[in-house]
Amino acid sequence: MAALRIFARPCVSPIFSNLLPSNITKTTLFNNFKIQQRCSSFKSSPKVGDPSNYTEFEISKDPKEWFFVERILALKTVPPAPTSTDTELPSGWKPQSADAKKLPYFVARTKNHMQPVYIARTHRGMRRITELHKIQGDIWTLEADLKKYLEEQSGKRVATQIHEVVGQVNVKGDHVIRIKEWLDKKGL
Incomplete structure (x- = not known):
């Protein structure tokens, strides 16, 4: 793993530039350098790039479409327990008698x-x-x-x-x- 980090450093790039085709060397070394770059705070993190690189989305306010989102969201309160069950529940839960x-x-x-x-x-x-x-x-x-x-x-x-x-x-x-x-x- 350490050897990979050494070869990915920009100072080593002139050594291997003669061995590989020029287009592979430039993109690979640049991408490796970007992976190693650490973002320790919000200010040092990279800025938002080109919007075409991100997933496309659409904001919808249609209640029919919002219904499918609401059923996935967690409930704000615990629903009341059933007072009596004649059949045994799959979880094995039983109410107090x-x-x-x-x-x-x-x-x-x-x-x-x-x-x-x-x-x-x-x-x-x-x-x-x-x-x-x-x-x-x-x-x-x-x-x-x-x-x-x-x-x-x-x-x-x-x-x-x-x-x-x-x-x-x-x-x-x-x-x-x-x-x-x-x-x-x-x-x-």
Whole structure:
């Protein structure tokens, strides 16, 4: 790579000008020099060139044509979640059920209507802690029910930690999928 940079420099061009035809040498060395030129700021960047070198475009104000652009743009707000779905969605997403209000605890969804279950990796990925956020109500009962479910599923003892003020339960290990299944079963 370094050799290519050396040969592309304009000071070396007289050496190779005798070896190649004159039209190839001039254009190649000039283009290589332009590639190496660095633009460190806006002021030193090249000015706008001839308009014929750029892509042609047309500004349209026709609403029929603008419809195709609007459907590609990102939405400004998150659309409301469906309240009930009889069929299973391809993504596996399920809304919260009305039975969840009977429980002594509640897990609120995120602003994108997703379950607030996350994995935190520390110590270069060696320690994995699953975090369940946005818990309201009796956090101690939720932790007991969740711990019982996880121990039944894994067949091992599970270590948990409760942050009552924040409304968060931490579970040692990677249990994201199991906790989301448990939340779906409970209707949370």
